[in-house]
Amino acid sequence: MNKIVYNFSAGPSTLPKQATAEAAAAIADFANTGIGIMEMSHRTRPVEGMVAEAESLLRELLSIPSGYEILFLGGGASLQFCMVPMNLLGSNASADYTDTGMWANKALKEAKKFGKVNVVCSSKESIYNHIPKNFEQTPGATYLHLTSNNTIYGTQWKEFPKANTYLVCDMSSDILSRPIDVSKFGLIYAGAQKNMGPAGVATVIVRSDILGKAERDIPTMLDYRTHIPEHSMFNTPPVFSIYVVNRVLHWLKNLGGVAAMEKINAKKANLFYDVLDNSKLFKGTAAKEDRSTMNIPFVFREDAIAADKKEAMEKKFLALAQEKGLEQLKGHRSVGGFRASIYNAMPIEGVEALAAFLGEFENLAH
Numbered sequence: 001m002n003k004i005v006y007n008f009s010a011g012p013s014t015l016p017k018q019a020t021a022e023a024a025a026a027i028a029d030f031a032n033t034g035i036g037i038m039e040m041s042h043r044t045r046p047v048e049g050m051v052a053e054a055e056s057l058l059r060e061l062l063s064i065p066s067g068y069e070i071l072f073l074g075g076g077a078s079l080q081f082c083m084v085p086m087n088l089l090g091s092n093a094s095a096d097y098t099d100t101g102m103w104a105n106k107a108l109k110e111a112k113k114f115g116k117v118n119v120v121c122s123s124k125e126s127i128y129n130h131i132p133k134n135f136e137q138t139p140g141a142t143y144l145h146l147t148s149n150n151t152i153y154g155t156q157w158k159e160f161p162k163a164n165t166y167l168v169c170d171m172s173s174d175i176l177s178r179p180i181d182v183s184k185f186g187l188i189y190a191g192a193q194k195n196m197g198p199a200g201v202a203t204v205i206v207r208s209d210i211l212g213k214a215e216r217d218i219p220t221m222l223d224y225r226t227h228i229p230e231h232s233m234f235n236t237p238p239v240f241s242i243y244v245v246n247r248v249l250h251w252l253k254n255l256g257g258v259a260a261m262e263k264i265n266a267k268k269a270n271l272f273y274d275v276l277d278n279s280k281l282f283k284g285t286a287a288k289e290d291r292s293t294m295n296i297p298f299v300f301r302e303d304a305i306a307a308d309k310k311e312a313m314e315k316k317f318l319a320l321a322q323e324k325g326l327e328q329l330k331g332h333r334s335v336g337g338f339r340a341s342i343y344n345a346m347p348i349e350g351v352e353a354l355a356a357f358l359g360e361f362e363n364l365a366h
């Protein structure tokens, strides 16, 4: 296709062109071996080296201290909703969970199957449009669980609370978008299919001294301690997905790392929020101080479009956007309207094109 297309999907989402081109080439011939990456055993030097390189690039990019292990596991972020409490939360112990969105809620529901869950705050009543502040932690809770970026509602923890013990965080939709202080976290997990690579692999960064404390017989594959000594190769890992992660990490390093990425992300997000804040037709749905740099939900202003015309106008907006190569802008059903996901790999030109289109549509609508 010759048309320029910008993909604003919330996930799987746009990846750096360089990384997908390298992945396409490696499907035919990986590392000059004459064998495609999907056809090669994980017990070979080129694959082992590639996975080790992905691990060390991630360690470098996020300044992951010693004492932390990096794993690439199957099952997505959703499997981590159960692996985390299964490994960390004793059946007589409790953990604090923050209820900041649908994914956070799924994580806490799953944790209830393994121990006591204290929901220390929730913004559910206001359709998760903000991050609750000033909540109390429970004395003796094993960990405090956060979702750093709420993909559906476009809210993001700008500062992480200090946990009484350690933080556990689902960073699926903003990992590698900004520098973080890993030492505040006992465990970080993220599905790859937003900022890291394709679906099929989840990254886990875990401080090894927190493991082995929940007295429970953990199935072998679900025990982090199975995978650590095997460097994610206890069984056949999702090699192709990890390869794409490897290429994305190279791309990010060449760009200047997460500090440079944070600046670019701020520029892209500010550009788009400015358009929303100055629009008579559109408005953002998230509380200003908690606005995400990754996912921007927006809707028509109630005073601009009559309720009975809204659905037809939304359809028109999405159809015209698609004609212009601006894809996947439909909002999640729980928020309605539209959502622009502008992850690391979304070029600023994509955000500029979308901003210009909003202006054109506004003129058309008035």
Ligand SMILES: Cc1ncc(COP(=O)(O)O)c(C=O)c1O
Binding pocket: 010, 011, 075, 076, 077, 078, 079, 103, 147, 149, 150, 151, 152, 170, 171, 172, 173, 191, 192
């Ligand atoms: C914040 C967050 N957590 C978890 C998930 C679920 O990830 P997976 O589909 O890899 O299980 C998503 C998916 O969009 C997400 O945005």
